[in-house]
Amino acid sequence: MQKDAYTLILEAIEGGTYRPGDRLVESELAERLGVSRTPVREALQRLETQSMLTRDGRSLIVASLDHNQLAELYVVRAELEGLAARLAAKHATEEEIRVLKDMIDEDRAHLGDPEALSRANRRFHKQIHLASHNRYLVQQLGLVHRSMALLATTSLAAEGRGEAALAEHEAIVNAIANGEEAAAQSALRAHISKAFETRLKLDAASHRRESEG
Known part of the structure; x- marks a missing residue:
């Protein structure tokens, strides 16, 4: 098409x-x-x-996002992504879980390439959205992730963030695979919180360089 x-x-x-x-x-x-x-x-x-x-x-x-818009976006993202993980722990098929596990293994090859890792990260999160088996949630998360495209850089560019993010992905998938709804929700919300914290640190460092320059 x-x-x-x-x-x-x-x-x-x-x-x-x-x-x-x-x-x-x-x-x-x-x-x-x-x-x-x-x-x-x-x-x-x-x-x-x-x-x-x-x-x-x-x-x-x-468009670009100011600090307040960024904070608002991450609050909504953490809640919706957490719900997607919770529902995935309840509804994901064995095939969907295998795909998520395979994605993590494949994504290790992208460590050291933030842009490729960012694309792989979007695919991984989209797979969790689909595994929730809730079309309305998938729709709303699509809007959130579209707004994420307005961020000029990826938090995965931070030193060591790629390895940490994959470890977090692994914890999320393990909880989903074990049907642990609360743990899956908590793990994904913590993952988004860490990504937001990393992004704030990157932005602060960038502003500091600009003021020094």
Whole structure:
């Protein structure tokens, strides 16, 4: 199935082709995607409505999240992801659990490559969402993860965070595999909390470098 302009632009933002602050020009996008300007215009309007893009004068740029928005996003993410893990512990099939375990083994190959690890991390979390077997929760988590694309860097870029994140993933999957609903929920919420803490430290270090520069 051919992807529409909206999906292609959204994937480009999620994949880091367009980062927060980047200007999106209708004519350039149409040429790049090989489509007419009308579907691109409609896609940009839709993304603006969803707060993925924001106005800068007459131009549209990829939105960025301030500190308060970031904190709010992580609060919602921790609650919804925790619920997904709890439901996965109850409803996940043996096949889904095997897939999660295989993902962790495969993701070890990406240690040292934060961008690849970030993509693998998104796939892992999406698999837990699906294992919850709750379509409404999957839908809401899709919105949350779309907003996560507005973060310019990944917390997995922090020293040692990749190894720690995989260990946390392992604890989450073990709880799901054992049907331990409360433990799965707690492990995933702790994982999100640690990711948020790491991101705050990265941001603080970045601001310190800027002020010193």
